[in-house]
Amino acid sequence: MLENIYTELIAEHSQSKENRRALANATIKERGHNPSCGDEITLELEVAGGVIADAAFSGAGCAISQASTDMMIELMRGKTVDEARRLAELFIKMIQGEVTDDEELEELDEAAALKNISTMPARVKCATLAWHTLDTAIEKFGGDKLAR
Amino acid sequence: MDKNFLNAFPILRSKMNGQPLAYLDNAATTQKPESVVRSICGYYGGCNANPHRGVYELSVKATKVYEDARRKVADFLHAGSPKEIIFTKNATESLNLIAYSYGLNNLRGGDEILITIAEHHSNLVPWQRVARATGATLNYIYLSADGNLSAEEIEKKLTRRTKILAVTQISNVLGLVNDVKTLAARAHEVGAVVVVDGAQSVPHIPVDVQDLDADFLAFSGHKMLSPMGIGVLYGKKKILEEMPPFLSGGDMIEYVEEQATTFAELPQKFEAGTQNVGGAAGLSAAIDYLRGVGFAQIERIERELTAYAIAELKKIPYVELYGCEAENKIGLVTFNVKDVHPHDVATILDAAGVAIRAGHHCAQPLMKFLGQNATCRASFYFYNTRRDVERLVEAIQTVRSVMHLA
Numbered sequence: 001m002l003e004n005i006y007t008e009l010i011a012e013h014s015q016s017k018e019n020r021r022a023l024a025n026a027t028i029k030e031r032g033h034n035p036s037c038g039d040e041i042t043l044e045l046e047v048a049g050g051v052i053a054d055a056a057f058s059g060a061g062c063a064i065s066q067a068s069t070d071m072m073i074e075l076m077r078g079k080t081v082d083e084a085r086r087l088a089e090l091f092i093k094m095i096q097g098e099v100t101d102d103e104e105l106e107e108l109d110e111a112a113a114l115k116n117i118s119t120m121p122a123r124v125k126c127a128t129l130a131w132h133t134l135d136t137a138i139e140k141f142g143g144d145k146l147a148r
Numbered sequence: 149m150d151k152n153f154l155n156a157f158p159i160l161r162s163k164m165n166g167q168p169l170a171y172l173d174n175a176a177t178t179q180k181p182e183s184v185v186r187s188i189c190g191y192y193g194g195c196n197a198n199p200h201r202g203v204y205e206l207s208v209k210a211t212k213v214y215e216d217a218r219r220k221v222a223d224f225l226h227a228g229s230p231k232e233i234i235f236t237k238n239a240t241e242s243l244n245l246i247a248y249s250y251g252l253n254n255l256r257g258g259d260e261i262l263i264t265i266a267e268h269h270s271n272l273v274p275w276q277r278v279a280r281a282t283g284a285t286l287n288y289i290y291l292s293a294d295g296n297l298s299a300e301e302i303e304k305k306l307t308r309r310t311k312i313l314a315v316t317q318i319s320n321v322l323g324l325v326n327d328v329k330t331l332a333a334r335a336h337e338v339g340a341v342v343v344v345d346g347a348q349s350v351p352h353i354p355v356d357v358q359d360l361d362a363d364f365l366a367f368s369g370h371k372m373l374s375p376m377g378i379g380v381l382y383g384k385k386k387i388l389e390e391m392p393p394f395l396s397g398g399d400m401i402e403y404v405e406e407q408a409t410t411f412a413e414l415p416q417k418f419e420a421g422t423q424n425v426g427g428a429a430g431l432s433a434a435i436d437y438l439r440g441v442g443f444a445q446i447e448r449i450e451r452e453l454t455a456y457a458i459a460e461l462k463k464i465p466y467v468e469l470y471g472c473e474a475e476n477k478i479g480l481v482t483f484n485v486k487d488v489h490p491h492d493v494a495t496i497l498d499a500a501g502v503a504i505r506a507g508h509h510c511a512q513p514l515m516k517f518l519g520q521n522a523t524c525r526a527s528f529y530f531y532n533t534r535r536d537v538e539r540l541v542e543a544i545q546t547v548r549s550v551m552h553l554a
Contacts, residue, residue, distance in 0.1 A: 002495075005495070037491060061521075
């Protein structure tokens, strides 16, 4: 069970420093946290012409929450905001066990490696924190405004 | 003797993730012996009716179960009278009752409420709200380097302006036993009322409210073998009598007219609505069980397990312990594994059948004071064994390699 969760890929992403920074020209900054466990991230997005030009984060939490955030950042760079929301929804459905087809999950790229979390109800919130935060951030800012 | 305990707790012989269960989350809630489960079934199977109301025999029986439990709790805490025992849902409700009924009605701007930085949110957030509503100030006693309450801090912060001192008898994060008796005496000298959070002490050490001279003491049944949903507020009769009701409705009244109501006497004044009689029956059976084991034995076992766990964890260079240098410590060990978040530690231990708590333990200000976002906590009860501690240590030794750090 553990080796399916704490894979080398997840270890690498949880320790990676590359996407842990502040953006000089952030369009959106959104804080997300799980009050029950204390996992905490701040997500920064730079959006231009409806496309996520750059993304970064800061925060502290368990390996799953941090790896998931790091993977999401890499996936979102270059995507349109609409695409980003759709992918966030797909990821959340994967973690909730609603989408299980590997082919369908391919577009989540490395983040599809977190699929096994769907069998660990106690860790679902850790995996989905960043993706809910992204969705809230775009929603709050007004998705339409960003798309223009 | 260990074996006898396991026989009384079938759940402790169950498995978790295919491994024998090592249940080390007793500060969160304890397991229930068969005698407690039987008493609850016995109540609902043979005595259930609404107490205090019916004139028929079954209701009288239910009333007797409930009031016998109250007398047992009064005796257990060495209270002056069963009227000083109010049944609640848990320690949180008990502390809220004090905050809302006593705090809101007796404090005003310029007054001070004094608590410690090691309080559980349940003995902290209600006081924040009372302070905000009344204009009183909420002050904190900070800890010395060893994790104990600093004597200097107590001297400095306990003043004539202090109207309430609310303090835990044993910290749920550090396991340190506060000298509540000395603190209460000092608080009474300046005219403050003393509120004791007994959630982590009443299950583990003998507590005598009159000896402590506590004005109020709160605890939860579920942390001492009882079902969830039954808790206790002890209060000195003289103070409780002067307090207005917290919740109002059925069973707590004397006369109700269209525009006015007179309230029932203690303890009914504070027990609105149908109460948790099955829970009270369970609490009563739990007290019998604990007395059978004996607090001398409970304390001895827990001190031994705690000392053993600390000694073994100290041998692991990448484990950091908190509040483990102090002598007056009982029942739990709080720690971190270097470079690994507590939740990941807890998941890895879970796979090995070891149940511990990870997170902020409902004590975020203390976590900040300790400079940690979160910690792991292994907490013991008398039914735990040295083997449980060994399994904890063995599992911790695998953590860094599972996380690809070793």
